[in-house]
Amino acid sequence: MRYGIIGTGNMGSMLANAFISSGAVDANDLTIYNRTRKKAEWIKNQFKEITIADSVEEVARDNEVIFICVKPHDYKDILSQCSPSATQCLVSITSPVSVDDLERITSCQVARVVPSITNRAFSGVSLFTYGERISNFYKEELLSIFSHISTPIEIDEESIRSASDIVSCGPAFISFLLENMINAAQEVGGMSKDKATQLTEEMMIGLGTLLEKRTYTLPELMEKVTVKGGVTGEGIKALEENVGDLFLEMFQATHNKHKEDKRTIHF
Numbered sequence: 547m548r549y550g551i552i553g554t555g556n557m558g559s560m561l562a563n564a565f566i567s568s569g570a571v572d573a574n575d576l577t578i579y580n581r582t583r584k585k586a587e588w589i590k591n592q593f594k595e596i597t598i599a600d601s602v603e604e605v606a607r608d609n610e611v612i613f614i615c616v617k618p619h620d621y622k623d624i625l626s627q628c629s630p631s632a633t634q635c636l637v638s639i640t641s642p643v644s645v646d647d648l649e650r651i652t653s654c655q656v657a658r659v660v661p662s663i664t665n666r667a668f669s670g671v672s673l674f675t676y677g678e679r680i681s682n683f684y685k686e687e688l689l690s691i692f693s694h695i696s697t698p699i700e701i702d703e704e705s706i707r708s709a710s711d712i713v714s715c716g717p718a719f720i721s722f723l724l725e726n727m728i729n730a731a732q733e734v735g736g737m738s739k740d741k742a743t744q745l746t747e748e749m750m751i752g753l754g755t756l757l758e759k760r761t762y763t764l765p766e767l768m769e770k771v772t773v774k775g776g777v778t779g780e781g782i783k784a785l786e787e788n789v790g791d792l793f794l795e796m797f798q799a800t801h802n803k804h805k806e807d808k809r810t811i812h813f
């Protein structure tokens with residue numbers, strides 16, 4: 547099976563790197579293309595057997611599975627430069643470009659697989675939505691390669707925004723909150739930023755490992771840590787008083803942006 551990646555920015559390069567280093571895809575079977583060729587060359591410097599294509603058309607001509615890894619508004623431009631056949635499979639990695647959109651404007655088989663930066667560490671989730679025309683052969687193929695780098699989970703169109711907020715945007719949201727915690731530790735506790743960062747990163751690795759081992763659920767974790775009459779309870783009270791509509795507003799903001807993107811992407 548030959549795979550093509552169009553767009554080797556953050557996600558395209560992450561997928562190329564993770565697929566090859568996890569053993570999911572042989573570098574000889576991967577073709578990449580980026581508008582700025584240098585970005586593709588950085589990847590080829592690490593994996594010499596990769597092919598760099600000279601055009602979108604070339605990627606679409608020579609590969610069976612084609613991932614489009616550009617920003618949502620650039621999908622139209624890519625699709626105007628190629629027309630994969632019914633025996634090929636096109637994959638959107640962005641939530642605003644749905645399988646219905648792709649099926650309407652192409653004659654190939656389609657899927658949407660929204661990855662996460664966590665897949666770089668062969669962990670986290672990839673969100674799968676299949677088009678009507680996709681064969682079991684391609685379903686299994688996509689599941690197989692993404693199982694090497696993630697936990698694939700099927701998701702319907704209605705839930706894609708919230709699911710992607712958790713799985714794909716989540717690492718940025720949580721990092722933002724942790725940065726705030728680190729800054730506050732400096733301000734209130736007089737700790738150096740480096741030390742607070744080190745402690746926070748180690749705590750997160752520990753928390754992730756506990757969750758990975760399914761030792762405790764999130765509510766159980768809270769209960770175990772919160773000693774009756776202790777400090778955690780006081781901290782949680784302060785959080786409860788201040789969290790307000792923080793996450794409602796966050797989800798609202800991403801849903802609004804999603805609707806706006808869908809309204810303004812004209813295929």
Ligand SMILES: NC(=O)C1=CN([C@@H]2O[C@H](COP(=O)(O)OP(=O)(O)OC[C@H]3O[C@@H](n4cnc5c(N)ncnc54)[C@H](O)[C@@H]3O)[C@@H](O)[C@H]2O)C=CC1
Binds near residue numbers: 558620
């Ligand atoms: N960054 C993330 O964590 C995630 C991103 N996504 C989706 O992945 C897509 C890409 O995101 P990023 O990689 O973060 O963006 P990026 O801006 O880092 O990468 C986009 C790449 O596409 C290239 N490009 C643009 N137009 C092109 C064209 N006509 N031909 C060839 N290459 C072209 C750019 O040079 C750039 O390297 C977006 O649609 C985003 O919604 C999905 C899940 C997670």
Ligand SMILES: O=C(O)[C@@H]1CCC=N1
Binds near residue numbers: 710714715
């Ligand atoms: O910020 C974005 O638009 C992309 C989509 C999912 C994660 N990052």
